[in-house]
Amino acid sequence: MKIHKEGYKIIRNFIIISLTILLFFPYFYLSFILLSTLLLIVYFFRVPNRKIKTSKNVVFAPCDGKIVQIREVEETEFFKQKKILVSIFMSPLNVHSNHYPIDGNVVYTKYHPGKFLVAWNPKSSTKNERSSVVIENTKISVLVRQIAGALARRIVTYSKRNERVTSGEELGFIKFGSRVDLYLPLSTEINVKLNEKVKAKISIIAKY
Numbered sequence: 001m002k003i004h005k006e007g008y009k010i011i012r013n014f015i016i017i018s019l020t021i022l023l024f025f026p027y028f029y030l031s032f033i034l035l036s037t038l039l040l041i042v043y044f045f046r047v048p049n050r051k052i053k054t055s056k057n058v059v060f061a062p063c064d065g066k067i068v069q070i071r072e073v074e075e076t077e078f079f080k081q082k083k084i085l086v087s088i089f090m091s092p093l094n095v096h097s098n099h100y101p102i103d104g105n106v107v108y109t110k111y112h113p114g115k116f117l118v119a120w121n122p123k124s125s126t127k128n129e130r131s132s133v134v135i136e137n138t139k140i141s142v143l144v145r146q147i148a149g150a151l152a153r154r155i156v157t158y159s160k161r162n163e164r165v166t167s168g169e170e171l172g173f174i175k176f177g178s179r180v181d182l183y184l185p186l187s188t189e190i191n192v193k194l195n196e197k198v199k200a201k202i203s204i205i206a207k208y
Helices: 005-024 028-044
Strands: 058-060 065-075 081-090 097-099 104-112 130-136 141-148 155-157 170-174 178-184 204-207
Touching (some): 065 178, 104 141, 130 170, 141 170
Antiparallel strands (some): 097 170, 104 130, 130 141, 155 170
């Protein structure tokens, strides 16, 4: 396991601030609180060593979390047609790096400023700060939407239009609690259930 690059600056700054505080207030309980907080921050930015299983015609989970929605909706940003929406809620304790669910080409990316409703609120999909990425191959097109939550105030997306990507490759990162939505064709066979816990690069969300 390693530490995600998005955490380097935060961890460094926290250590500097903590040492400065302890220089003036060298109390045991304060040291314990600061050390515990540092360990939590390091834990949040952890990156497990996982290898994606090679499998054709499947949509892998783009993140760790719990399935909170599976329903048919009208996708209005890119496809402008009905799709199956699968929403995954990430608690602050989940691994927060996001990954491509399929192999293909990035054909669309867009960042949207917005509100910070709680991530499990259905309106957060279109009202919250979010970033949308569409990947397509010869068989399927999938929209992945990173959504900020009440705690998440920083969405990072590495995707660039026209680049070739592979399933499991890192798409981005959301800091401190959030949600990721997948918009899939109606013809896909959903492989998960509500409240099921999934893991990025391991769990199969759907087959096509």
